[in-house]
Amino acid sequence: xxxxxxxxxxxxxxxxxxxxxxxxxxxxxxxxxxxxxxxxxxxxxxxxxxxxxxxxxxxxxxxxxxxxxxxxxxxxxxxxxxxxxxxxxxxxxxxxxxxxxxxxxxxxxxxxxxxxxxxxxxxxxxxxxxxxxxxxxxxxxxxxxxxxxxxxxxxxxxxxxxxxxxxxxxxxxxxxxxxxxxxxxxxxxxxxxxxxxxxxxxxxxxxxxxxxxxxxxxxxxxxxxxxxxxxxxxxxxxxxxxxxxxxxxxxxxxxxxxxxxxxxxxxxxxxxxxxxxxxxxxxxxxxxxxxxxxxxxxxxxxxxxxxxxxxxxxxxxxxxxxxxxxxxxxxxxxxxxxxxxxxxxxxxxxxxxxxxxxxxxxxxxxxxxxxxxxxxxxxxxxxxxxxxxxxxxxxxxxxxxxxxxxxxxxxxxxxxxxxxxxxxxxxxxxxxxxxxxxxxxxxxxxxxxxxxxxxxxxxxxxxxxxxxxxxxxxxxxxxxx
Amino acid sequence: xxxxxxxxxxxxxxxxxxxxxxxxxxxxxxxxxxxxxxxxxxxxxxxxxxxxxxxxxxxxxxxxxxxxxxxxxxxxxxxxxxxxxxxxxxxxxxxxxxxxxxxxxxxxxxxxxxxxxxxxxxxxxxxxxxxxxxxxxxxxxxxxxxxxxxxxxxxxxxxxxxxxxxxxxxxxxxxxxxxxxxxxxxxxxxxxxxxxxxxxxxxxxxxxxxxxxxxxxxxxxxxxxxxxxxxxxxxxxxxxxxxxxxxxx
Numbered sequence: 001x002x003x004x005x006x007x008x009x010x011x012x013x014x015x016x017x018x019x020x021x022x023x024x025x026x027x028x029x030x031x032x033x034x035x036x037x038x039x040x041x042x043x044x045x046x047x048x049x050x051x052x053x054x055x056x057x058x059x060x061x062x063x064x065x066x067x068x069x070x071x072x073x074x075x076x077x078x079x080x081x082x083x084x085x086x087x088x089x090x091x092x093x094x095x096x097x098x099x100x101x102x103x104x105x106x107x108x109x110x111x112x113x114x115x116x117x118x119x120x121x122x123x124x125x126x127x128x129x130x131x132x133x134x135x136x137x138x139x140x141x142x143x144x145x146x147x148x149x150x151x152x153x154x155x156x157x158x159x160x161x162x163x164x165x166x167x168x169x170x171x172x173x174x175x176x177x178x179x180x181x182x183x184x185x186x187x188x189x190x191x192x193x194x195x196x197x198x199x200x201x202x203x204x205x206x207x208x209x210x211x212x213x214x215x216x217x218x219x220x221x222x223x224x225x226x227x228x229x230x231x232x233x234x235x236x237x238x239x240x241x242x243x244x245x246x247x248x249x250x251x252x253x254x255x256x257x258x259x260x261x262x263x264x265x266x267x268x269x270x271x272x273x274x275x276x277x278x279x280x281x282x283x284x285x286x287x288x289x290x291x292x293x294x295x296x297x298x299x300x301x302x303x304x305x306x307x308x309x310x311x312x313x314x315x316x317x318x319x320x321x322x323x324x325x326x327x328x329x330x331x332x333x334x335x336x337x338x339x340x341x342x343x344x345x346x347x348x349x350x351x352x353x354x355x356x357x358x359x360x361x362x363x364x365x366x367x368x369x370x371x372x373x374x375x376x377x378x379x380x381x382x383x384x385x386x387x388x389x390x391x392x393x394x395x396x397x398x399x400x401x402x403x404x405x406x407x408x409x410x411x412x413x414x415x416x417x418x419x420x421x422x423x424x425x426x427x428x429x430x431x432x433x434x435x436x437x438x439x440x441x442x443x444x445x446x447x448x449x450x451x452x453x454x455x456x457x458x459x460x461x462x463x464x465x466x467x468x469x470x471x472x473x474x475x476x477x478x479x480x481x
Numbered sequence: 482x483x484x485x486x487x488x489x490x491x492x493x494x495x496x497x498x499x500x501x502x503x504x505x506x507x508x509x510x511x512x513x514x515x516x517x518x519x520x521x522x523x524x525x526x527x528x529x530x531x532x533x534x535x536x537x538x539x540x541x542x543x544x545x546x547x548x549x550x551x552x553x554x555x556x557x558x559x560x561x562x563x564x565x566x567x568x569x570x571x572x573x574x575x576x577x578x579x580x581x582x583x584x585x586x587x588x589x590x591x592x593x594x595x596x597x598x599x600x601x602x603x604x605x606x607x608x609x610x611x612x613x614x615x616x617x618x619x620x621x622x623x624x625x626x627x628x629x630x631x632x633x634x635x636x637x638x639x640x641x642x643x644x645x646x647x648x649x650x651x652x653x654x655x656x657x658x659x660x661x662x663x664x665x666x667x668x669x670x671x672x673x674x675x676x677x678x679x680x681x682x683x684x685x686x687x688x689x690x691x692x693x694x695x696x697x698x699x700x701x702x703x704x705x706x707x708x709x710x711x712x713x714x715x716x717x718x719x720x721x722x723x724x725x726x727x728x729x730x
Contacts (some may be wrong), residue, residue, distance in 0.1 A: 006681055009674065039505050043660055046501055047667055050494050054671070057482070057490050058678040060709070087663060093655035145655075 003068050010059040011073040015142055017052035019084050020045050020094060022133040026088070029395050030126025036398035037124040040091035048084045075474055078462060081142045082106045085134050092127060095119070099451045106458040108134030110349060110465040113221025113434030114425075116447040116454065120226050125207060128224050132211040138465070139218025139248075139347035140188050144181065180253075187252045187259075187451050188347070192217045197245045202236045216244045219348040221317025221434040227443065228319040235303065238320060242310050246279070249314030249342030275343055275353045282309040282337055286330045291325050305330075308442070313337040315348040317434025317442075324441030332439055335424060338433045339405075349432030349464045351401050355394040357381070362391055400468055404430055408460050415450045425449070429457040430464040484712050487682055491675045495668055502664030509657030516650050523579035524643040530577070531636040533570035534590070535629060537563040541601065542625045548605040549617055560601060567594065574635065580642050586635040593631045597624040686714040690721065697725055 023045035030038045063075070082105045089101035096104070100116045107114045108131055117123065123131070192213050199209035208224050215222045225231035229241060247255060250272060258265035266272045286305035291298050294393050307320045323334060341350035361379050368377050379386040405426045412422035417439075424436030426445065435442040439449075446454060463471055540563035547556035571590065578584050600621055610616050686708045693706040704725040706718045 005677065009677075038657075039508065039660075040656065043501060043505055043663070047663070050498050051667070051671070054491065054494055054674065055678070057487055058682055091656060091659045091663065093652040093659070143706065 002066055003072065004062075006055070007062050007065065008061045008069055008072045008076065009443055010055040010061070011065075012077050013052040013055040015077040015081055016048045016084055017053075018142075019081055019137065020048035020052055021046055022137060023084075023088065023130060026130035026133065027128045028126075030124055033125055035124035035126050036093050037088065037127045038191045040088045041126050041130065042186070043091060044084065044087035047087060051084070066235050066473045071473060075466060075470055078109065078142055078167040080464065081137075082109050082458075082462075085109055085130075088127060088130055092124070094122070095302075095447070097451075099454050100447070102326070103446065103458055104131065105134060105456045107434070108132075108220065108430075109138035110313070110432050110461040111135050111138050111218045111220040111347060112349070112429055112432045112461045112464075113215065114429060114436075114440070114457070114461075115222065115445045118226075118447055119443065122130055127212060129207075131222050132214040132224075135218040135220030135222055136192070136214040139214075139220065144184065174377065178314060180378075183256045184252055187255050188217060191244060191247060191255075195240065198240045199237060202240055203234055204232065204237065204386065213244075215318070216241055216316060217248050217347065219245065219248050219314050219316045219342065219346065219432070221311070223318060230320045230443070237470065238303065238307050241318060242307060244318045245310050245318075246276075248316070249346050249348055251343050252343030252346055252347075261302050264382075271343060271354055271357050278340070278353070279309060279313050279337075282313060282333055286326075286333055289327055289329050295326070308334060309337060312433055312435075313340065314342045314346075315350055315431055315433045317428075319435060319442035322441055322443040323435075324437055324444065334472075335427060335437070338424070338431050338436070341431050341433070349461075350430060351379055355398055358386060358391060358394040359398060360394065361386075369427045397468065401430065404460065404463060404468070408456060411456050412449075412453050417449060417453055421449075425457060426460060429460040432461060482712065484682060484714070487712070488679070491678065495671055495675070498667060498671070499664050502660040504658050505660040507651055509660070513650060513653050513657060516579075516646060516653060519579075520643060520646050520650075523577070524639040524646070524716070526577050527574050527579075527583075527639045528636060528643070529634050530570040530573040530702065531639070533635075534567055534574070535644075536634045537567035537570065538594075538597075538625060538629050541567070543602045543620070545605070545621050545625075548601070549611060549613065551606055551611055553606040556606075564598065578594060581640055583635070583638060583684070586631065586638060589631040590628065593624070593628040597628045600624055640707060682710060682712070686718075690714070690718060694721065 023041055025036065027041035027045055030041050052259045074264060082102065085105035085108060086098070086101040089096040089104055090098055095117050103114070103116050106112070113135070120128070195213040195216055196206075196209045199212055200206055205213065209223045211222075212229075214220070221228075223229065223231075229238060245262060250266060251269075254264070254266045254269055257263075258267070273334065283306045285301070286309055287298075287301045290296050290301035294303070296304060304321050307318070308323055310316075323331065326334075339351060340356055341352050342348035344352045344354040358379070358381075361381070365377050365379050369375065379391055405423070408426035408430070409419070409423045413419055417425075421436065421438030421440055424438055424441045428434055428436035428440070435444070440446050446457070449457070541560055544556045544559035544563060547559065571587075571594070574590075575587050578587065605611060686706070689706040689708060693704055696702045697704045704722050706721075708715050708718045
């Protein structure tokens with residue numbers, strides 16, 4: 001398959017220009033507030049702009065992209081974005097060594113929300129805005145966002161959409177590439193604006209409201225406060241965030257269909273119903289355990305259980321309490337949600353609930369085919385047949401996913417990280433969830449992990465965000481030919 | 482776009498990036514210089530003055546003890562000299578208010594010192610205060626400790642500020658060095674990409690032209706280099722095409 005390097009570089013350049021715009025906005029905030037991050041943000045913005053504009057001088061736009069080119073643009077676009085994203089942190093200094101800056105940047109763009117910063121409130125507001133922006137840009141997909149805003153042909157848009165978006169995600173989008181992108185933008189921006197307004201009225205400052213909306217809608221989890229959402233100690237704020245976390249964990253096509261009154265809405269989606277049911281069971285079990293362990297009174301148990309289960313079950317990662325001190329039973333349930341993740345077609349990363357749903361449906365199908373060997377049994381979801389290729393794809397993905405968690409846990413253990421921390425951080429990073437357990441619990445951070453460990457976890461984040469295959473396929477260049 | 486402009490644009494972008502990095506480093510280094518100066522001006526001078534004030538206060542305390550033991554001449558001489566040292570050090574501190582709340586501390590020092598001074602200013606030798614350790618402990622020593630405490634508070638304020646400034650200096654030095662490192666790394670990556678683009682806009686079309694001319698000469702094929710750029714090389718391709726067509730005629 002043909003790979004035109006210059007075309008790949010041109011598209012990566014467009015992605016960098018897009019990043020430069022957000023870096024410039026962050027710079028303006030810093031400039032307005034006369035902060036120490038002014039120069040760091042300005043220089044990063046200029047470097048991103050120069051690298052972005054440079055290929056446009058030499059390479060003409062193209063109307064056609066091969067799959068290999070599309071994959072290369074997406075993978076290298078993400079890596080270039082994360083590198084540029086780490087620049088303002090590196091230039092600003094403070095707690096940011098190069099590896100810490102890279103970790104924070106990857107964690108931001110992949111919407112993981114794990115942090116290595118001990119004192120978040122000490123960061124200048126411009127840098128905090130950039131940190132939240134990385135979530136917002138990454139939430140919808142760096143390349144998708146770029147092709148949404150910047151000019152490009154429909155054919156190349158289609159290839160990039162197919163590469164960056166999960167195949168399963170498109171089942172609820174019965175539209176052309178251009179329409180899908182438009183729907184994504186409407187839902188994404190609409191939810192962000194709505195949540196910002198509600199959080200502002202609930203008592204947050206406008207700055208905090210915007211940053212927390214960015215982090216919620218992107219299912220990221222970066223907060224502007226050291227104590228995350230527990231800082232506000234407000235039930236209203238928690239309820240607003242819970243609702244928007246759930247909405248952000250749902251397929252955007254379903255949300256759009258519900259808003260415009262289409263029949264294929266969330267109320268008719270069996271996956272959505274199962275997803276909500278699982279979340280509800282999780283909240284109930286955790287609440288009961290917290291209450292009977294006499295950790296909190298009943299309503300307090302429900303309040304914290306609901307927030308934590310939804311936060312991890314949607315891969316957001318905000319916290320209202322330190323779950324590291326909760327009973328083991330509740331931690332196991334939360335680890336399940338860390339692995340399960342949210343629905344395909346949402347802003348969340350990781351395994352995705354849809355694959356688990358297909359997995360259980362497949363088990364049911366297998367049992368029925370054992371009971372009725374001559375029967376032709378097909379797997380159906382909401383009346384649509386799921387072909388065996390999709391089924392197999394989901395199974396292999398789950399195995400690969402668990403395998404990567406196992407390998408990363410082993411590597412971290414080799415670096416003398418305790419087994420619980422190693423396992424939970426591996427699951428939390430590949431799932432783009434953020435907080436784990438042990439030393440990396442919900443109100444803790446990843447700063448104490450060895451640098452090599454941090455780097456391994458950033459690879460996990462990228463693998464989780466790009467659904468594993470994207471990155472792995474680039475290592476098998478020969479098989480593309 | 483002409484080849485010359487394309488190459489020039491690439492170089493201009495590299496120069497722009499290096500210039501900005503240089504300007505950033507110069508700005509941050511000049512800030513470091515200012516911070517070091519501020520560290521000396523703002524805090525170090527007050528710290529030295531505070532030390533002098535404490536030393537003067539201790540001498541005054543000794544002077545009072547000498548008066549209590551009946552040594553009037555030596556006691557008064559020490560008190561007067563220490564008072565003069567204290568007041569000159571106090572003047573330095575008062576004229577160097579740079580931190581938040583520092584003015585309040587200066588005011589407290591002034592008040593506590595005046596109180597202390599009002600005690601030993603009165604006659605001691607030949608009065609009932611002579612040889613009275615009770616009076617010393619209840620009045621003099623308490624006032625002395627109060628004044629010393631206020632000076633120490635001023636010292637602590639400046640020491641904390643000095644520590645914070647020094648920590649900030651570390652960050653500033655990183656901010657000054659990092660643009661250079663980033664600029665060098667970026668320039669290296671930039672040059673690799675630039676080299677690739679030079680190949681793309683110059684070397685590749687020239688190779689195409691050479692191959693096409695060779696094919697024309699060797700196999701009498703129609704000349705066509707298929708150059709997509711709209712620059713001098715495209716003009717050259719057209720001219721060669723015209724030439725080959727003329728030769729064919």
